[in-house]
Structure formats: structure tokens, C-alpha cells
Amino acid sequence: MDRLDGRVCLVTGASSGIGRAIAGLFAAEGAVVVCADRRADPVEGGETTVDLVRRAGGRAQEVLVDLGGPEAAAGLVDAAVAEHGRLDVLVNNAATYVSKPLLDTTLAEWEHVFAVNVTAVFLLTQAAVRHMLTREPDAFGVRGRIVNVSSQHGFVGAPLDIAYGTSKSAVVYLSRQVATDYGHSGIVCNGVAPGKIMTGKGGREDDPDWVRRWQERSPYPRLGRPDDVAHAALFLASDEARYISGENLMVDGGWSAS
Ligand SMILES: NC(=O)c1ccc[n+]([C@@H]2O[C@H](COP(=O)([O-])OP(=O)(O)OC[C@H]3O[C@@H](n4cnc5c(N)ncnc54)[C@H](O)[C@@H]3O)[C@@H](O)[C@H]2O)c1
Structure with missing residues (x-):
């Protein structure tokens, strides 16, 4: 029960x-969890x-912020550090989607998805790394950890959602790039x-045809639950994830293996 004892963790879309x-x-x-959401x-x-x-x-702080705006995203990390004195872990989780194929997606929709799913991740990560580099490394040589929630659709096509799938592919790449450029300085990014x-959010989840299609596609006897992903994120945010950086850990019940 103490794998993140006293660490300050910022979670977007919390x-x-x-x-x-x-x-x-x-x-x-x-x-201590800073819960950021619009x-x-x-x-x-x-x-x-x-x-x-x-x-x-537990300990948590609520921050209401729309990450679709660059100023808000850039200021969030600094505000968390000002409030709590430091930031140990950033989890870039917030995302939005359009659920339209190429020919139906407008430029405005594309740009909004990229603003939330990619530009905000870039700005938050930039601010977090800037702060983390000012800190002394811990016993494992780590100055800070970043966990980006990407998607299997960063690797395989997202049916009828070109903006979302392309944005998630960018998040997969961004994780590798940050791990590559700042690993020698003690930044771990996965x-x-x-x-x-x-998740219970409705939409395609409420459509039996989509649910049947997902279940048939997955080798696992059930579809995923938010806790499944949370445990993977916990591992990557904790000291137990050692010598692992730039990785994108699939939590998909074997979907992408089959
Ligand atoms: N649910 C899935 O099947 C699934 C699959 C693959 C990847 N993911 C990824 O997991 C993450 C979470 O997805 P989820 O299914 O829990 O989504 P969700 O829609 O249930 O929750 C997303 C949260 O992000 C917040 N958010 C959205 N836009 C925001 C903005 N502009 N500013 C601030 N907050 C904003 C929402 O208010 C919401 O609370 C996302 O990155 C998503 O791409 C989800």
C-alpha cells in the first residue's frame, strides 16, 4: 500500500x-494526487x-482545466509544483476523440483532437521534465517518471477514427523520444x-454490435476494466519498473498479439 508513498502525481483526465x-x-x-480535468x-x-x-x-487535489488550450496545459505543472513543492510522476491520460473516418473529419475536429491528445501532452511533458531536471536523482538514479496513456490504436488502425488513432500514434512516439533524449538525465518515460x-461512458460501449465485435477480436474472455490499466500505470510509475523506458505496455488482453 505504499508503492508511491508521499509522491506527488499529476493525473490528467482524472x-x-x-x-x-x-x-x-x-x-x-x-x-498525493493532483486530479486535473475539465x-x-x-x-x-x-x-x-x-x-x-x-x-x-487518501490525498487528492482537484484542478479544473481545459487542456485544449495551450496556456492551461503549460501552466498546470507549475501550479502543481507551487502547491506541493515538487512533481514526481506525470500521467498524461486525458484524451478526446471524434469517431469519424478520413473523409468526414473536418480540420477543426482534427486540430481539436491534436490540441488535447498531443499538444497538451507535449506541453505538460515539457514542463514536467524541466522541473524534474532540477531535482536530485533518487536511489535508482531517477529524477522523475512520466506515464503516457496511449492506445493499441497507436499501433493498429482505429476503426472510423483517423484523428484519434493518429494522435495516439504520436503519443507512442513521444514517449520513446523523451526516453531517448532525457534517459541519461534520469527521466523515465513510458x-x-x-x-x-x-469505462461506462456510453457511445460505442452501448452498442451491442461494437461490443460483440470487440469481444470476438479479443482472445481474453472479457473486455478490459479501468483498473487493469491503472495497475499497469502504477507499475510504470513505481520503483519496480527498473531499466524500462521508452516502452509502450499493451493492456489489451492479447488483442494485438492475435
Ligand atoms: N477506454 C478505452 O477503451 C481506451 C482504449 C485505449 C486508450 N484509451 C485511452 O485512455 C485514456 C482515458 O480514456 P477513457 O476511456 O477513460 O476516457 P473517458 O472519456 O472516460 O475519460 C477521459 C477524461 O478526460 C477528460 N478530458 C477530455 N478532454 C479534456 C480536456 N480538453 N481537458 C481536460 N480534461 C479532458 C474528460 O473530461 C474525462 O474525464 C485516453 O487517453 C484514451 O485515449 C482508452
Whole structure:
């Protein structure tokens, strides 16, 4: 229960779904979690993540921010450091999608997806690395850890969602690039690549045809849950992930293996 004891972790998109599970698990492991999202209420319903964490005895701060704007993304890390004195782990989880194929996607839709899914990740990572490089390395030689939530669709095509799939591919690459350029300085950067995770957000999740298609495609006897991804993120955020950087860990029940 103390794998992140006292560490300050910033999780974007922490109000709902996978980000909510990550924030809850990190707090249960002793982290102080800065929960950043454009809305406080979970998309799937229920109490806010911060209330959930506090009710369980954990520590969390809520920050309402729309990461679609570059100023907001750039300022988020500095605000967290000002509030808590440091940042140990950044989890870039927030993302948006359009669910349209190439010929139906407008430039405005493409640019919005890239603003949230790629530019915000770039700006948050830039600010985090800048801060982490000012810190002394820990016992493992690490100055800070970054976990980017990418997707299996960063590796294989995202059916009928060109903007989302292309943006997730950029996140996969960004993780490798940061690991490449700053590994010698003690920055560890990895990605978690979820397969189909049922978050309760509706949309395609409520369509039996899509659910059947996903289940038939997956060798695992069930589809994914937010906790499945949270445990992978916890591993990569913890001291247990050693000599692992630039990796994108598939959490897809074997989907991409088959
Ligand atoms: N659910 C899946 O099957 C699945 C599969 C692969 C990858 N992923 C990835 O996992 C991550 C989380 O996905 P999810 O399914 O939990 O999504 P979700 O829609 O349930 O939650 C996303 C959260 O991000 C927040 N968010 C969206 N745009 C934002 C913005 N502009 N500023 C601030 N916050 C914003 C939302 O308010 C929401 O709370 C995403 O990066 C997604 O690409 C999910």
C-alpha cells in the first residue's frame, strides 16, 4: 500500500474512466494526487474522484482545466509544483476523440483532437521534465517518471477514427523520444497502451454490435476494466519498473498479439 508513498502525481483526465482508476489506485498507494480535468463529475456518473479518494483516506487535489488550450496545459505543472513543492510522476491520460473516418473529419475536429491528445501532452511533458531536471536523482538514479496513456490504436488502425488513432500514434512516439533524449538525465518515460476498456461512458460501449465485435477480436474472455490499466500505470510509475523506458505496455488482453 505504499508503492508511491508521499509522491506527488499529476493525473490528467482524472475525473472519469481510466484516469479515475489511476488516481484512486495511486492515492491508495500513498501518493498525493493532483486530479486535473475539465469537469469534476465522472462521465460514467458517481461521486467525484477527489471525494472518492478522500473518503478512502487518501490525498487528492482537484484542478479544473481545459487542456485544449495551450496556456492551461503549460501552466498546470507549475501550479502543481507551487502547491506541493515538487512533481514526481506525470500521467498524461486525458484524451478526446471524434469517431469519424478520413473523409468526414473536418480540420477543426482534427486540430481539436491534436490540441488535447498531443499538444497538451507535449506541453505538460515539457514542463514536467524541466522541473524534474532540477531535482536530485533518487536511489535508482531517477529524477522523475512520466506515464503516457496511449492506445493499441497507436499501433493498429482505429476503426472510423483517423484523428484519434493518429494522435495516439504520436503519443507512442513521444514517449520513446523523451526516453531517448532525457534517459541519461534520469527521466523515465513510458506508455500504457489500453485495448478495449469498458469505462461506462456510453457511445460505442452501448452498442451491442461494437461490443460483440470487440469481444470476438479479443482472445481474453472479457473486455478490459479501468483498473487493469491503472495497475499497469502504477507499475510504470513505481520503483519496480527498473531499466524500462521508452516502452509502450499493451493492456489489451492479447488483442494485438492475435
Ligand atoms: N477506454 C478505452 O477503451 C481506451 C482504449 C485505449 C486508450 N484509451 C485511452 O485512455 C485514456 C482515458 O480514456 P477513457 O476511456 O477513460 O476516457 P473517458 O472519456 O472516460 O475519460 C477521459 C477524461 O478526460 C477528460 N478530458 C477530455 N478532454 C479534456 C480536456 N480538453 N481537458 C481536460 N480534461 C479532458 C474528460 O473530461 C474525462 O474525464 C485516453 O487517453 C484514451 O485515449 C482508452
